[in-house]
Amino acid sequence: MTSIEVTALTKEYGSTRAVDGLTFTVEPGKVTGFLGPNGAGKSTTMRLVLGLDRPTSGTATVGGRVYASLADPLREVGALLDAQNAHASRTGRNHLRALAVSNGLAPGRVDEVLEETGLTSAAGRRIKTYSLGMRQRLGIAAALLGDPPVIMLDEPSNGLDPEGIIWIRELLRRLAREGRTVLVSSHLMNETASFADHLVVLGRGRLLADTPMRAFLDAHRHDRVRVRSTEQSRLREALVKQGYAVAFDEDGKLTVEDAQAADIGALAAREGVPVLELVDEQTSLEQAYLALTAEDAEFAAQHTPSGAARS
Ligand SMILES: Nc1ncnc2c1ncn2[C@@H]1O[C@H](COP(=O)(O)OP(=O)(O)OP(=O)(O)O)[C@@H](O)[C@H]1O
Secondary structure, eight states, rough: OOOOOEEEEEEETTTTEEEEEEEEEEOOEEEEEEESSSSSSHHHHHHTTTTTSOEEEEEEEEBBOOOOSSSSSHHHHEEOOOOSSSTTTOOOOOHHHHHHHTTTTOOOHHHHHHHHHGGGGTTTTTTGGGGHHHHHHHOOOOOOTOOSSEEEEEEEETTTOHHHHHHHHHHHHHHHHHTOOEEEEEEEEEHHHHOOEEEEEEEETTEEEEEEHHHHHHHHEEEEEEESSSSSHHHHHHHHHHTOOOETTTTSSSSEOOHHHHHHHHHHHHTOOEEEEEEEEEOOOHHHHHHHHHHHHHHHHOOOSSSOOOO
């Protein structure tokens, strides 16, 4: 069982603190979604785990050891950081063969991972003819080549079509079921929710949440009711009098926070206000995530000159 351990990890680039005192552990047998807005520090953390950069302070280890000290790195950690990072003039198969040979891996693994990633029929084509989605698959094939217990993928759904997105979801689930440690970054909450058991959320290089997915959902569950009646103002007054927070929406409906439709319906009936529509709504996961990272987004809006570097 091999974990990824990040302890008091800090990385500064000049005056930019990309990673700021991060501590978390990524455990085996689970898919951990690594979330955060653009620029939150996800890729930097992954690069530090892979020894591609040196921490300013703190440590990032795999199974208690720094990556550089691993005897057989591809057999221990498989990673996809940048799908463009392959010789464009090589064929997909030759790219994987070269990796296998230089890392002492069985050549037979090449055809297995090509099959596993759906690239068998494209394996003889030069990588420069590959679509972004095919390059992502090739990067994932390379990550799986050494059959490693730890897998780290940076935005693996990038460029994949809907079929590819379902494929990656199932692959991630299977890798976790096999007992592997799987860390997958994304800036999309709903996508992450479809495959992750656990969440690590970053904002401005800091840890905002480290929680099981289920607990995150429960903690951020927030009920509200949307209601439309023939007498909106009167209904609103009655609701406010009962202590509800009520807002008029652009579409003419009222939104009542922390409320259940059954209670609002009963209140409207007591007041004699005819109700035309009454719907229970739960905040979506995406909303909960945006609320969590809102401070970071505000910071980005105020401090990013063009406003375009982050979203
Ligand atoms: N080599 C570098 N030199 C200078 N600054 C860097 C470098 N790498 C990252 N940064 C800065 O560190 C911060 C974190 O970037 P990082 O790429 O780790 O974020 P991220 O969460 O992976 O974002 P994205 O989703 O956009 O990839 C950003 O402000 C980025 O500009």
